[in-house]
Structures are given as structure tokens and as C-alpha cells.
Amino acid sequence: MKMTRQRTAIIDFLRQQDSFLSTQEVHQALVSQGNEVGLATVYRNLQTLATNGDLDVVRQENSETQLFRLCADSSHHHHLVCRNCGVSEEITSADIEGWSEQIAKQYGFTQISHFVELFGLCAQCAVPESTT
Secondary structure, eight states: OOOOOOOOOOOOOOHHHOBEEEEEHHHHHHHHHTOHHHHHHHHHHHHHHHHHOOOEEOOOOOOOOOOEEEEEEEEEEEEEEETOBBBEEEOOHHHHHHHHHHHHTEEETOOOOOOOOOEOHHHHSSSSOOOO
């Protein structure tokens, strides 16, 4: 994969983030940092990086919007995502793997793949603000 100036800027920016971001959020941040990059270029690069397995991708809850984050774990994993602030945790679970295999077998499916994204509120967002 050719490392263009734009792709390098995207990867460098994503290395500094701990939550999933939309294409528009990545584009806006890059432009505000002084990078000359178009929205279509950001979109194409995020899609390419995701296809190559360099980025984690989740769909925003109740939306078709894809969110991206630099992949911290190259092994098969799932995500627990805060629906308020977007912070996420990578999770692995033998229970999920076993369940998916069991369901596939029950219905006669083979060569299955799956993506599991759990949405909720992180500990910080779940704490009500102080009324002092």
C-alpha cells in the first residue's frame, strides 16, 4: 500500500485518538490542523485502511454512519462502545465465538464470520453530573 501524504496524516491523527470517529470528524480535524485534504480522499483512505485490516470499523448505533479507529489488536475481537462519548474497549469472548458457531451449526451454515458491537454508557458518562 502506497503511503501518500494524506494517508500518513490520517494514520498519524488516528494514532492519537482513543475513540471511534466518523469520516467527517477525521476530515474536520485534519483540516483544522492545516492539512490540505479533501473529504473524498479521507473517505477513500479510511475505506482502504479498513479493508486492509488497519482500522476497526463500527456502525453508529441506529445509523448507517461508519466510525473508524486505528486497530490496536490485529486478532479477531469485538467492541464495547460508549454511545455518548464514543470511547471504546476491545473485547474478546469465547462465549461469543461459541454462540456464533452453535447458531451456524443449528441452521446448517458453514464458513461464518461475524462482527459484534455492544453499545452502552462508559463509567464516566454513566455518572450523573454533580448538582453542587
